[in-house]
Amino acid sequence: MDPRIRTHAETIVDHSTSIESGDDVVISMPAVAEDLAVALHELLGDRGANPVYLHNSERASRAFLRASDDDFETPAHQLALFEEADAFVIARGGPNVSEQGDVSPETNAAYRRAMRPVLDERLEKRWCLTQFPSSGHAQLAGMSTEAYENFVWDAVTLDWEAQREHQARMVEILDGANEVRIRSGDETDVTMSVAGNPTLNDYGEHNLPGGEVFTAPVKESVEGYVHFDLPLYRKGKEIEDARLRFEDGRVVGHSAERNEDVLTGILDTDEGARYLGELGIGMNRSIDQFTYNMLFDEKMGDTVHMAVGNAYADTVGEENERNESAEHVDMIVDMGEDSVIEVDGEVVQRNGTFVFEDGFE
């Protein structure tokens, strides 16, 4: 086994999810990530924690979804599993990122609605989403499998304490702020309130790699238009150049240059899918290339992202309404050129450089 896999597992168990004796842990991994699952089992045994090992198989999910009639129910056994769990570790990675490319957006939306209680339960636990460097994601990134392994394992073994300190400066700016305005080129100019909503510092806990600060917009405060100029993969389909227009927080207009129907399916999942659940600012400069993988791309230093759908409970203050949805889909704006982030009228980032970084003008 590559020794970096054991390091990866240690980071998950000790840093991301703080596993302790007696913890009931659910592990969900694709078959290709069996080495990582083995390393995790070894650590859980050592810590006195109890694993349940799910096979995260996109081939099986696709077969199930395509054969169904879209009349899904919440599976009581799966819900019970997560209700009784203390922690959840899920790895992405598989031989073919397009494996679910022929599942209809309507089916995916119906399934996510039925799975909503399971999703909510998972988010109540200590959880970590990570990546195994599989051939499918290497191909998506246009990299050899070995180069992609280096990329992934370098990214997950960052000095997370230093990263936490770097990001804390941006958390300070956003925490207690009122209005955030994001402008980029001619097609992005959006304002939103974050008043009363805490900003979280993601340094490799829920996401591994981490590297962003994020909060929830006040639900009905979002106004303006956004051109998400970086693409995203969603169930094996690339959505390019998504554009959203907001009034009173709600998406009232949308388009995409490619796979617009997939974007429509996302927005039609439920009413909450038409509101933003997250504003995130990428701050991980060790992720130095775009790999068509949101787990990494949204953390890149010169980007902001917004997610339609569910807001994380701990990013919503007690006075504010939490946006709830079965969806949570992140979309990215490249802030490298002709772009500014303003907080309460002050420019805090220009062309990707933060106010507290060298080179800010």
Next chain:
Amino acid sequence: MDPRIRTHAETIVDHSTSIESGDDVVISMPAVAEDLAVALHELLGDRGANPVYLHNSERASRAFLRASDDDFETPAHQLALFEEADAFVIARGGPNVSEQGDVSPETNAAYRRAMRPVLDERLEKRWCLTQFPSSGHAQLAGMSTEAYENFVWDAVTLDWEAQREHQARMVEILDGANEVRIRSGDETDVTMSVAGNPTLNDYGEHNLPGGEVFTAPVKESVEGYVHFDLPLYRKGKEIEDARLRFEDGRVVGHSAERNEDVLTGILDTDEGARYLGELGIGMNRSIDQFTYNMLFDEKMGDTVHMAVGNAYADTVGEENERNESAEHVDMIVDMGEDSVIEVDGEVVQRNGTFVFEDGFE
């Protein structure tokens, strides 16, 4: 996908576990059996049933068990999963049947004790144990992988209705009988009561392939000695020539020519592991070779098997005590030569041929 895999899946879903709309199903498969899992997911989607897909990984189990300190607890999340499930499908098969060969018998026994409530819960459901024709089991059988595939898929797609009728004749003989005596060569002569205990006809439901009739001995009635002259694999170790001596139902003496410590570990799991939980008579003549795999070997036509440990609840009559244990380990006696089965003093099988078959003398 080999079309026989879809046939295998159909047999599991429609014949073995009778899956219906709304059923919550747990599937547990090794990675190599992903095709079978995909075929099962397709059928569950079609039927309106809900899958949870566990990865049955011996590498992960081994890593967990070896790293632990043998102080196991029953995992609440796994128990909850099975409590809420309606059906359970588990496939054996992996690249290396010796994968757990370096886990100590004491660790295995301690783990099985902790998992006992989960095992009990599983047995309360509709369940099916089957085999995927993996390279590891092919090697164990001394067969090429392709020849082993043919062997497995021929065995699971038997005409189960005809098999049921064939076996029903032996069920008639045992149901309502009192004493069963089994003699083979000089080293096996054991008597036991089956009075009041129902005999079940296994035609491919809980076991796929099926092909036996079985009941539970009355717990304290077993007297005599048995030489299990066919070997068994247990957690990657071959136990050869196990010998057990019974008094008042209890194993009071045991030995094995090879891996006796594994046998000792089994018997020491708990008090119930020293009593028989099952008497089975193999009746599947389509399984025409010994493959060192109990799921097949115990069904062979010229054999009987006895299991130390847990008795299946539906093989124990209301008047009788059920033997309970975290273990259930089948061991086989070859009845092909110099052997008889007597029921209430009447010979019902001689040298492998039943009284209702051609060639009985």
